[in-house]
Amino acid sequence: STSFVMNLFNGQLVPDNVFPFPSVLSEEQTQFLQALVDPCTRFFEEVNDAAENEKLEHVEEATLAGLKEMGAFGLQVPEELGGVGLTNTQYARVVEVVGVHDLGVGISLGAHQSIGFKGILLFGTQRQKEKYLPKLASGSWEAPSSLALPVVGGGSTQGAGLGFTAVPGRDGKREIPGGKGKNPMTLSNGGTAEIFTVFAKTPVKQPTGEVKDKISAFIVERAFGGVTSGPPEKKMGIKCSNTAEVHFDNVKVPAENLLGEHGKGFMVAMNILNNGRFGMASALSGTMRGVIVKAVDHAANRKQFGDTISNYGAIQEKVARMAMLHYVTESMAYVVSANMDMKVPDYKLEAAISKIFASEAAWLVGALPGSLFAGNGRGTSPETGVERVLRDLRIFRIFEGTNDILRLFVALTGIEYAGVQLKNLRATVMNPSGKTEVILKEIGMRAKRKVGIPTGLSLEGVVHPGLDKSAYLVTRAIDLFGEAVESLLLKHGEKVIDQQFHLKRVADAAIDIYAMAVVLSRASRSLSLGHPTAEHEKLLCQTWSHEAFERVRENLRAVGSSAWNQAFADMKQISNAVVQNKGILAAHPLGF
Known part of the structure; x- marks a missing residue:
């Protein structure tokens, strides 16, 4: 696979696309980006007022006008269609700047373009792009972040529980019956959006002649009629971004507004989500950078017991952890x-x-300064700005796929790939056809992993020699991971999908190994180029790799441990008892 992480599930180290740390911007692109970032930074420092935006519960008009003037609503739309034409890496850098200053504005912008009209950008016909993208890029039209993919009962879906059906109308248009109050969706920018990407079931004739319902994607304008929005939702955080319930009631959609191929809507939706998620990591790395600046300023200036608190080990551990979490997140993003x-x-x-990593790391980084500021009663005070950021951060673990669901996605997608590879190996063993050398190599690797002997995976010549110990931890972790995944497959087969206690730990191990790899690659580049910060980055890499390896080993031990299996079975019983009791079952200690 071209995916570094996918190969991990087969116990393979394929360094391409991670090592060396990728550099994709030309000198001209870098200069253009800097010319955009500098005024953007000044704008958010001098014009945008995050506290005022939150108080008003919408973006101030001056900020909105300035964003439109900068082209912030069409950062990745091609220049010939009215946009700025940024690459993904350039876009990530601009989003990072926004994340430093105001996540509410960041959500409004990201909702609009990272997800909102991304379907048109990726799958639209030339006519569709020319019709919609110029207005969307200018900010005169908005698009919602959450895809209009309603699910009966709510939650995540593979399409079986899709709530909308698009039926043929008399005038050649597709009609989405919907109905007031039926399958309402709460969408970011839902109350202000003019364009929606709507997914609905449509009858598709199969090669066998049978007709089946398949998902298709449609571009829907509010102007078509039948699209209504409720009032803005009251939220815990990101208050200045509009979030509203949207209803579709007998909306008629022209045939030319089909987005992508008929019956291929699920593929469109997944590509939009995959393509849009990367911006979240860069935005949150910016948020973390801003929080850390405030935290260390306080730590360096506050005195307690005759010394600045930055000299105490407990505080130093917090600051170091914030720096490591930021370093990993930023490395992943780029x-x-x-x-x-x-x-x-x-x-x-x-x-x-x-x-997953960015949303959880940012939450931890946002929470840590609370204890630093707490000494003078400002731990949760709006005065520092950290309290607002923490509330803004909470949603990131939930939307664009909840982290629990994404962990299952990572684990099951990787395990499915490993299962196919294992099946292919078995077929090759049964019918060697001159592939004896390949078979012996594969079986030899698996035998070594089974007894805990390193298989010989190496990053020698790829990683700077000063990071050899960290490189060894990465390769050792991959060996342990490949063995754990294969053991799960052999034990449970297709029923591995039901082993969610184990799948969570497999996903966590995969996340940690990927995190180790990206920081190893980045620190190695800094050392090789002699960057002034290279030795500091080496410390970040070594410390993170040590901690991450211990977590990987512990998670994988749990996957194969009979004691943990019993613990998981006990937790299942505890959960069932509490659910059946509709609350806590244990007797109160005072007998009440």
Whole structure:
């Protein structure tokens, strides 16, 4: 596979696309980007007022006008269609700047273009692009972030529970019956959007002649009629971004507004999500950078017991952890965006991991300064700005695919790939056809992994010699991972899908190994180029790799441990008992 993470599930180390740390911007692209980033930074420092936006619960008019003037609503739309024409890496850098200052504005912009009209950008016909993208890029029209893919009962879906059906109308148009109050969706930018990407079941004739319902994607304008929105939702965070319930009621959609191929809507939706997730990691790395600046300023200036608190070990551990989490997130963001610019065919697991890691790392970084500021009663005070950021951050673990669902996606997608490879190996063993050398190599690797002997995976010549120990930890982790995944497959077969306790730990191990790899690659580049920060980055890499390897080993031990299997069975019983009791079952200690 072209995916670094996918290959991990087969116990393979394929360094391409991660090592060396990808560099995809030409000198001209870098200069253009800097010319955009500088005024963007000044704008958010001098014009945008994040606190005022939150108070108003919408973006201030001056900010909105300035964003439109800068072209912020069409950063990746081609220049000939009215946009700025940024690559994915350039876009990531601009989004990072926004993330430093105001996640509410970031959501409004990201909702609009990372997801909102991304379907038109990726799958639209030339006519569709020419009709819609100029208005969307100018900001005169908006698009919602959440795809209009309603699910009966809510939650995640593979399409079976899709709530909309598009039926043929008398005038050649498709009609989405919907109905007021039926399958409403809560969408970012839902109350202000003029364009929606709607997914609905449509009858598709199969090669056998049988007709089956398949998902198709449609571009829907509010002006078509039948599209209504509720009032803005009251939210915990990102208050200045519009979030509203949207209803579709007998909406008639012209035939030319089919997006992509008939019956291929699910593929369109998944590509939009995979393509849009990378921006979240870059935005949140910016947020983390801004929080860390505030935290270390306080730590360096506050005195306690006759010394600045930055000299105490407990505080130093917090600051170091914030720096490591930021370093990993930023590294992931720019590896994924570079892979996209390099036209790497498969990056879906890397994109999902970057979203999971960034949203959880940012939450931790946002929470840590609370204890630093707490000494003078400002731990949760709006005065620092950290409290607002923490509320803004909460949603990132939930939308664009909840982290729980994405963990299952990572684990099951990778395990499915490993299963296919294992099946192919078995077929080759049964019918060697001159492939004896390949068979012996594969069986030899598996035998070594089974007894805990390193298989010989190496990053020698790829990684700077100063990071050999960290490189060994990565290769050792891949060996342990490949053995654990294969053991799960052999034990459970297709029923592995039901082993969610194990799948979560497999996903966490994959996330940690990928995190180790990207920081190893980045720190190695810094050392090789002699960057002034190279020794600091070496420390970040070594410390992170040590901690991550221990987590990988512990998670994989749990996957194969009988004691953990019993613990998982016990947890299942505990959960069932609490659910059946509709609350806590244990007796109160005072007998009430």
